[in-house]
Amino acid sequence: MNNSEIGQKNKNMQAVKNKDSKIELLLRHELWARGVRYRKNVTKIMGKPDIAFIGKKVAVFCDSEFWHGYDWDKQKDKIKTNRDFWIHKIERNIARDKEVTETLEADGWIVLRFWGNEISKNVGACADVIVNVLKERNRCN
Numbered sequence: 412m413n414n415s416e417i418g419q420k421n422k423n424m425q426a427v428k429n430k431d432s433k434i435e436l437l438l439r440h441e442l443w444a445r446g447v448r449y450r451k452n453v454t455k456i457m458g459k460p461d462i463a464f465i466g467k468k469v470a471v472f473c474d475s476e477f478w479h480g481y482d483w484d485k486q487k488d489k490i491k492t493n494r495d496f497w498i499h500k501i502e503r504n505i506a507r508d509k510e511v512t513e514t515l516e517a518d519g520w521i522v523l524r525f526w527g528n529e530i531s532k533n534v535g536a537c538a539d540v541i542v543n544v545l546k547e548r549n550r551c552n
Contacts, residue, residue, distance in 0.1 A: 430461070432473065434527040437534050438525070441534045441535065442538055445542065447542060447545070453465065458507075464545060467549075468519050471523045474527065478501065478504055479501075487501070523541060523544065
């Protein structure tokens with residue numbers, strides 16, 4: 412890979428949003444419209460959840476299909492260029508997601524993960540899941 416290709420790859424990677432993505436905004440707007448208040452991208456919580464309810468210990472992640480490896484066993488065969496780089500990167504993301512979920516759950520958090528296509532196709536159902544978990548946490552406390 413020459414310097415020009417490396418520079419272009421770096422430019423492309425910097426353009427990828429790590430917060431306020433379309434799917435995050437869609438879910439956050441739905442929650443806000445229902446009167447559900449939350450924190451976003453909380454850096455003090457492992458994994459920096461997209462949406463967090465700190466007092467209730469509920470963390471919500473909005474995972475895009477490509478970056479988080481949706482249907483990975485089938486999808487990785489579709490990667491045609493830079494296979495070693497992309498497969499390693501996405502498999503590391505999958506492993507990190509698992510580590511984050513396990514660590515937070517061990518600390519008493521409920522972790523909710525939604526795929527981007529779930530949010531896009533039925534944001535109301537995703538918001539219903541969150542609201543129901545929050546209600547359940549209210550009953551337990």
